[in-house]
Amino acid sequence: AQSVTQLGSHVSVSEGALVLLRCNYSSSVPPYLFWYVQYPNQGLQLLLKYTSAATLVKGINGFEAEFKKSETSFHLTKPSAHMSDAAEYFCAVSTNTGNQFYFGTGTSLTVIP
Amino acid sequence: DGGITQSPKYLFRKEGQNVTLSCEQNLNHDAMYWYRQDPGQGLRLIYYSQIVNDFQKGDIAEGYSVSREKKESFPLTVTSAQKNPTAFYLCASSKRQPNTEAFFGQGTRLTVV
Numbered sequence: 001a002q003s004v005t006q007l008g009s010h011v012s013v014s015e016g017a018l019v020l021l022r023c024n025y026s027s028s029v030p031p032y033l034f035w036y037v038q039y040p041n042q043g044l045q046l047l048l049k050y051t052s053a054a055t056l057v058k059g060i061n062g063f064e065a066e067f068k069k070s071e072t073s074f075h076l077t078k079p080s081a082h083m084s085d086a087a088e089y090f091c092a093v094s095t096n097t098g099n100q101f102y103f104g105t106g107t108s109l110t111v112i113p
Numbered sequence: 114d115g116g117i118t119q120s121p122k123y124l125f126r127k128e129g130q131n132v133t134l135s136c137e138q139n140l141n142h143d144a145m146y147w148y149r150q151d152p153g154q155g156l157r158l159i160y161y162s163q164i165v166n167d168f169q170k171g172d173i174a175e176g177y178s179v180s181r182e183k184k185e186s187f188p189l190t191v192t193s194a195q196k197n198p199t200a201f202y203l204c205a206s207s208k209r210q211p212n213t214e215a216f217f218g219q220g221t222r223l224t225v226v
Contacts, residue, residue: 009153032212043117043203043217044156051212090155092215099144099163099207101215105155 002027004074004091006104014112019063019078021107023091026072033074034092034101035065044090050074061085086111115140119204119218126198126225134189134221136204142216143209145187149173150201150220159202162187163209191223198225 007022025031032051036044048059055067061084065076076089091104117138126132138145144163148156158171162181176195181187187206191198201222205215 034214036217041201041220041222043119043219044205044215045217046214049212049214094211099209099211100158100161101146101205101207103148103156105153 002031002093002100002102004033004093004102004104006089006091006107008107009105010108010110012110012112013081015083016080019076019081019085019109021076021089021091021109023065023074023076023104024072025074025091025093027093031093033065033067034094035059035063035074035076036090036092036103037061038088038090038106040087047076047089081109081111083111083113085109117204117206117216117218119202119221121221122219124221124223126223128225129193131193132191132198132223134191134202134204134223136187136189136218137185138187138204138206138216138218139185140206140216141184142206143184144207145181146205146207146215147171147177147179147187147189148203148205150203156203159189198223 003026005024034049035047048057050067058064094101120135146161147159160179162168178190204218207215
């Protein structure tokens, strides 16, 4: 079975500080991993995805994530937080055994001016 | 522009009434999904469909029904059997390939009074 765990349901950072949102996956086969962002009362927008081409993945809005197989992690980072980064972030996993996506419970990011 | 359209954005219904949420996509995707989102619980899969005229139950299918008569459309009916229908509902679609992301609509917020 596939699943992802997001550590920390709420994260607060100061504007300009490093953003680190944690995601660990559980998969019996090589996973495909995704990070999505959701603004209030909107759908999810893809930030980036890992598909085994490279372990460090760059996404939109300055976000990036590193796939670490030894740690079964896919943490999301951004060097300098901006007020517009305040949103809900979801980690998700899918595998080639079925076209399903499994989402974490989300991390709400607050950016303090 | 290609995308997924959910309608309506907000929906109010009386308890005991069935209600149908619309989801239309023009991305030519074979797979479509319905998720329910509640605070702190992430996205939970209700139903998914990999191809026209076929669909499978997700993790929380009880009290819901779907149809997939056309590739572009995947409507969700919330029946009176659903005990707690008030939630934010998200429709998504994807290609039937293992390394592809899901695209989301803007969601429908259903409130049952």
